[in-house]
Amino acid sequence: MQETAPTLAPAPFEPTPLERALLDRFQRELPLVPRPYAAMAEAVGASEAEVIEALARLQAAGVLARVGVTVAPNRAGASTLAAMAVPKGRLDEVAAFVSSFAEVNHNYEREHRFNLWFVVTAPNRARVERVLASIEARTGLAVLDLPLERPFKLDLGFPLRWS
Amino acid sequence: MELTPADRALLAALEAGLPLVPRPFAALGEQLGLAEHEVLSRLAALRAAGVVNRAGLVVRHRELGYRANAMVVLDLPDAELEAAGRRLAREPAVSLCYARPRRPPLWPYNLFFMVHGPERLATLRVVHAILMRTGLETVPRAVLFSRRRFVQRAARYGTPAPELRQAAA
Numbered sequence: 001m002q003e004t005a006p007t008l009a010p011a012p013f014e015p016t017p018l019e020r021a022l023l024d025r026f027q028r029e030l031p032l033v034p035r036p037y038a039a040m041a042e043a044v045g046a047s048e049a050e051v052i053e054a055l056a057r058l059q060a061a062g063v064l065a066r067v068g069v070t071v072a073p074n075r076a077g078a079s080t081l082a083a084m085a086v087p088k089g090r091l092d093e094v095a096a097f098v099s100s101f102a103e104v105n106h107n108y109e110r111e112h113r114f115n116l117w118f119v120v121t122a123p124n125r126a127r128v129e130r131v132l133a134s135i136e137a138r139t140g141l142a143v144l145d146l147p148l149e150r151p152f153k154l155d156l157g158f159p160l161r162w163s
Numbered sequence: 164m165e166l167t168p169a170d171r172a173l174l175a176a177l178e179a180g181l182p183l184v185p186r187p188f189a190a191l192g193e194q195l196g197l198a199e200h201e202v203l204s205r206l207a208a209l210r211a212a213g214v215v216n217r218a219g220l221v222v223r224h225r226e227l228g229y230r231a232n233a234m235v236v237l238d239l240p241d242a243e244l245e246a247a248g249r250r251l252a253r254e255p256a257v258s259l260c261y262a263r264p265r266r267p268p269l270w271p272y273n274l275f276f277m278v279h280g281p282e283r284l285a286t287l288r289v290v291h292a293i294l295m296r297t298g299l300e301t302v303p304r305a306v307l308f309s310r311r312r313f314v315q316r317a318a319r320y321g322t323p324a325p326e327l328r329q330a331a332a
Contacts, residue, residue, distance in 0.1 A: 104314055
């Protein structure tokens with residue numbers, strides 16, 4: 001695996017033991033107490049200041065998107081997963097247009113005829129539909145609207161395997 | 164649970180993440196005109212009601228080397244959907260699993276699940292092992308690996324702006 005082409009993405013970020021411990025233990029269990037970083041520190045045997053520093057480093061490295069919450073789909077608003085089959089030569093342009101909507105919170109290229117996949121989230125369903133309609137009107141391409149029908153498992157973080 | 168305007172404002176304020184200061188809930192409360200204990204009790208209530216399904220570190224997997232993200236889609240008979248979804252949900256390597264509508268003839272698939280792995284081949288092996296264990300190996304399917312990420316950010320629920328906001332329109 002060492003001789004792979006240099007055009008590949010850079011080596012993944014290497015977290016320190018403290019950073020690993022935080023990533024392993026606190027993807028789901030943010031302590032809801034006045035000093036959450038002190039509570040985390042106590043659990044992993046560090047100081048509050050060290051935890052805050054470690055989280056700031058993870059954030060600067062792009063590994064930590066945020067310390068925050070995720071909202072269950074359709075509990076605080078409306079959302080859908082949308083897909084488009086975009087001609088190869090137009091993918092950058094269409095992806096940039098889709099990303100320009102504040103209501104779009106995930107937008108990925110995938111390997112399939114339906115090659116652009118994005119999530120639209122808004123306070124209500126009508127606004128989700130307006131976003132999809134605007135995208136269809138502007139691009140001239142059809143959008144598959146695939147709202148959640150039944151969740152079996154939602155993203156609750158997952159155990160990271162450290163090499 | 165009906166969300167109050169204060170709940171929506173709280174979720175909106177959290178979109179950017181909790182500040183990295185010793186008393187982040189107090190800082191959040193200051194923005195919102197709420198006391199620290201009110202912020203904490205509202206969050207605990209939202210969590211208990213299941214509106215907030217996760218509170219903690221939100222990780223970007225690609226930056227940690229999890230570059231092969233496979234979205235597996237299956238075309239299952241409707242009567243088998245529920246049982247298959249439950250079996251898949253019990254697989255530790257499955258991070259997400261849900262039913263979505265078919266859009267025939269373009270899109271025949273009604274069950275989705277997600278697997279993250281360090282690279283493609285290893286991830287495909289995990290996907291196949293899961294399909295064997297759950298008895299779904301003969302179900303028509305497609306595996307869609309992610310290629311480029313254009314956007315990954317917090318969903319916005321609280322923004323009251325009536326018009327579509329477009330940065331680059």
